[in-house]
Amino acid sequence: xxxxxxxxxxxxxxxxxxxMGHIDHGKSTLLDYIRKxxxxxxxxxxxxxxxxxxxxxxxxxxxxxIDTPGHEAFAAARSRGANIADIAILVVAADxxxxxxxxxxxxxxxxxxxxxxxAINKIDKSNADIEKTKNSLLKNEVxxxxxxxxxxxxxxSALNGTGINDLLETIILTSQLENLDIDISEKGSGFVLExxxxxxxxxxxxxxIKKGSLxxxxxxxxxxxxxxxxxxxxxxxxxxxxxxASMPVNIIGFDILPQAGDTFAVFxxxxxxxxxxxxxxxxxxxxxxxxxxxxxxxxxNKKNVLPLVIKTDVMGSLDAIKYELSKLDDERTEYKIIYxxxxxxxxxxxxxxxxxxxxxxxxxxVNIEKNAQLLADNLSITIKNFDIIYNLIEFLEKRMKELxxxxxxxxxxxxxxxLKVFSWSSRGGVLGGQVTSGEIKxxxxxxxxRRGEEIGKANIKELQTGKQDVETVKEENQFGLNxxxxxxxxxxxxxxxxxxxxx
Numbered sequence: 001x002x003x004x005x006x007x008x009x010x011x012x013x014x015x016x017x018x019x020m021g022h023i024d025h026g027k028s029t030l031l032d033y034i035r036k037x038x039x040x041x042x043x044x045x046x047x048x049x050x051x052x053x054x055x056x057x058x059x060x061x062x063x064x065x066i067d068t069p070g071h072e073a074f075a076a077a078r079s080r081g082a083n084i085a086d087i088a089i090l091v092v093a094a095d096x097x098x099x100x101x102x103x104x105x106x107x108x109x110x111x112x113x114x115x116x117x118x119a120i121n122k123i124d125k126s127n128a129d130i131e132k133t134k135n136s137l138l139k140n141e142v143x144x145x146x147x148x149x150x151x152x153x154x155x156x157s158a159l160n161g162t163g164i165n166d167l168l169e170t171i172i173l174t175s176q177l178e179n180l181d182i183d184i185s186e187k188g189s190g191f192v193l194e195x196x197x198x199x200x201x202x203x204x205x206x207x208x209i210k211k212g213s214l215x216x217x218x219x220x221x222x223x224x225x226x227x228x229x230x231x232x233x234x235x236x237x238x239x240x241x242x243x244x245a246s247m248p249v250n251i252i253g254f255d256i257l258p259q260a261g262d263t264f265a266v267f268x269x270x271x272x273x274x275x276x277x278x279x280x281x282x283x284x285x286x287x288x289x290x291x292x293x294x295x296x297x298x299x300x301n302k303k304n305v306l307p308l309v310i311k312t313d314v315m316g317s318l319d320a321i322k323y324e325l326s327k328l329d330d331e332r333t334e335y336k337i338i339y340x341x342x343x344x345x346x347x348x349x350x351x352x353x354x355x356x357x358x359x360x361x362x363x364x365x366v367n368i369e370k371n372a373q374l375l376a377d378n379l380s381i382t383i384k385n386f387d388i389i390y391n392l393i394e395f396l397e398k399r400m401k402e403l404x405x406x407x408x409x410x411x412x413x414x415x416x417x418x419l420k421v422f423s424w425s426s427r428g429g430v431l432g433g434q435v436t437s438g439e440i441k442x443x444x445x446x447x448x449x450r451r452g453e454e455i456g457k458a459n460i461k462e463l464q465t466g467k468q469d470v471e472t473v474k475e476e477n478q479f480g481l482n483x484x485x486x487x488x489x490x491x492x493x494x495x496x497x498x499x500x501x502x503x
Contacts, residue, residue, distance in 0.1 A: 009185045014055070014062035014246040015175035016084065016208060020105040021091035026121040030091060030158035031065060034168075053193060053208060053248035054235040058168035063175075064246050066193065066208070084191045084208055084261075087174055088116040089167070090142075094128035094155075097136035106140065115178065117170050118144060118153035124160055182245045186212035187266040189374070192222050192258045193248070203227075203254040207264060213244040214266055219273040222264035223378055224281065225256040226273050229266075263377045265370070276371070280378055283351065306400050307356045309339040309349050313365035317389075318342065321364060324393050333400050344368065345383060350375045358403055360384070364392060413497040414438025414475070421491055428458070428484040433495070439474045440481075440497045448487060449494040456487035458495070 019027050034056055053066045066085060088109045092102055109116050120133055134144060134153075143149020152170050156163035190210040197203050205222070214220070218229045231252040234240050243249045258264070267273040308325075312318040318340060325335045338359065339352035344367045353359040361376065363385035376383045382399075386392040420432035442463040448456045462482040465473050473479040483489070 007185065008183045010181055010183055013180050013182050013244070014064050015086045015171060015178070015180060016064045016066065016210075016246055017087045017089060017171060018066050018085035019089045019091060020109065021089075022093070022096070022099040022101040022105075025091045025093040025096065025099075025102070026158045027091050030089075030119065030121065030156070030164075033158050033161055033164060034065065053206065055247070056168070058165070058172060061172050062246070063168065063171055064208070064248060066248075083112050083114050084193070084210075085112075085114060086178055086180065087171060088112075088114055089119050089171075090116050091119045091121050092133055092137065093122045094120050094130050094133045095122050095125045097129075097133045098140050103140060106142065115174055116151070117167070117174060118142065118151060119167055120153060120155045121158050123155050124157040124162065130155060180246075182211050184213050184244050187218070187268075187370075188212040188214040188243070188245070189263065189265045189370070190245075192260055192262045192264060194260055195254070195258045197257060201252050203257055204250055204252040205254055205258045207249050207251060209243060209245045209247050209249065211245055212266070213242060214249065215242045219267045219270050220251060220264055221267060221273050221276060222254075222258040222262045223256075224277055225254050225258040226270075226277060227251055227254040228270065263374060265374045276374075279347070280375060283375065283379055304400065304403065305334045305336050306396065306403060307353070307359040308335055308337050308396075309352055309359065309361040310337055311340070311345045311349055311361070311363050311366050312342055314342060317364050320389060321362075321392065324389060325396070328393070328397065328400075335396065335400075345385070346372050347375060350379070350381065353381065360396075360399060362386070362392060362396070364389070407502070409501045411499045411501050412438065413444055413499045414440050415494060415496050416440050416473075416479070418489060418491055418493045418495065419478070421489065422480075424488055428461070428482070429489070430480065430482050431489060432478065432480050434478045435473050435475050437475055438497070439472050440479065440495075441499065442471045444497045444499050446483065446485075447496040447498055448485070448489055449496065450490075450492075456485060458483040458485035458487070458489065 019031060021027055035054060053064060056063050056065060090102070090105060090109065092098060118137065120130055122128055123130060134147060137144060138147055142151060144151050144153045152174065154163050154167045154170055156167055158164070188209050189212060190208050193206040193208050195203065195205040214229060214232065216229050216232060220227050220229055229251060232240055232243065233250040233252070234243070235248050237250070240249070265276075267276065310318060310321060312321065322337070325337075328335060338354075338356060339349065345361060345363045346369045349361055350372055353361075359381065361381065361383040363383065365387055366385065368383060368385060373383065375381075384392075384395055386395070414435055415437045416433045416435045418431055418433045422430040422432065440463065442460050444460070446458040446460065447454055448458060460481055460483055463470055463473060464480045465477055489495075
């Protein structure tokens with residue numbers, strides 16, 4: 001492929017922000033208020049009919065908001081070790097506090113590793129209790145500023161706009177701590193947010209650009225899907241000829257429906273695009289074949305083997321890494337190098353894997369070529385680059401543990417006696433009891449015993465003590481719980497809290 005020589009044009013892109021939290025805590029109201037009051041060029045209403053993301057502006061600084069933080073695109077992108085959003089806003093209602101969905105959103109954010117800001121919403125309500133909400137966050141290991149932590153928070157009312165400007169200001173300040181510099185002369189790449197088929201227009205996709213820029217006349221590829229960039233729209237549905245990083249755009253004309261969460265890349269013309277797609281298909285076929293048969297190259301006395309491709313800056317680095325790896329081999333594990341060499345990680349390194357399952361590409365003091373990264377993303381191949389050898393070894397040890405088959409064991413966390421049945425239906429009920437040993441944990445499932453015999457199982461929906469929602473109740477304490485069970489639980493039954501342990 002002949003590449004055009006262009007001078008780099010480094011600039012700082014706008015942050016991409018996802019708003020997350022419980023369904024009733026005001027996420028949509030917050031987005032609606034920001035859209036009406038702060039949208040670039042004064043656009044109001046109806047924007048999400050065009051695209052599931054939009055731009056706002058605060059004191060001359062642009063921010064891109066994504067309307068669908070629970071979208072499958074986020075989970076798909078995260079599975080590749082990448083993130084669509086740069087910053088998350090965790091919305092928590094001041095009249096309710098942390099809920100089950102809040103905890104789920106928090107877990108998602110922490111797993112993604114992106115910074116987040118807490119927006120304590122509904123402070124205008126008569127029953128709002130900001131301090132109680134802060135404490136509920138603290139109990140869930142969200143350490144706010146002024147409460148032993150450094151997580152920023154803003155008190156807001158999405159309904160009347162109180163604190164919204166402070167929230168936007170905090171987003172801008174947080175983004176300044178992130179490395180959001182990009183080269184706008186580079187060909188664009190990013191993620192597919194959503195795709196749809198219109199009977200009149202054909203297939204269109206909402207894209208979030210993370211690097212570089214897009215121009216009409218280029219060719220775009222996502223997985224095996226492709227499209228000439230002829231019709232490109234901004235978040236308002238207005239046709240545009242070019243777009244740069246952080247902009248949400250809509251591209252019309254794909255030949256196959258792109259998948260949410262897939263990466264996309266831009267090529268200069270159709271020939272380059274289809275050369276890449278054909279290469280990707282051949283690698284994908286090799287990978288699928290490998291998943292159907294056992295690759296005999298990597299069976300050795302039933303050891304757990306991690307196939308590796310290693311690229312380093314110099315031979316001395318390669319020798320040092322191989323020496324450190326030799327110290328890690330034992331009777332259960334082995335690191336098998338299938339390709340090694342000096343220089344940047346390129347497409348040849350991807351092809352060297354040849355469809356071998358679980359192969360990992362390791363770089364040391366090298367660069368990753370863009371097309372190589374794109375191929376690896378589409379094939380779900382892990383590439384990691386390091387500049388400290390001990391960090392590299394720690395990563396490989398962790399990677400091996402992830403691939404090592406685990407057995408699941410049931411462990412009794414605690415036992416309790418049912419003292420009262422408050423209500424019961426065909427699907428479950430509300431009970432009261434006392435812990436007789438160990439502890440009852442909300443996350444665990446329950447085994448039910450009657451007269452010493454196990455008679456069924458149940459799952460905990462809610463666990464309370466002293467009218468407070470809790471995760472755990474310890475020995476000798478009484479509790480209330482809401483359970484789901486096909487079997488009716490009665491007074492005097494014994495329940496065991498069962499934890500699943502992986503070894």
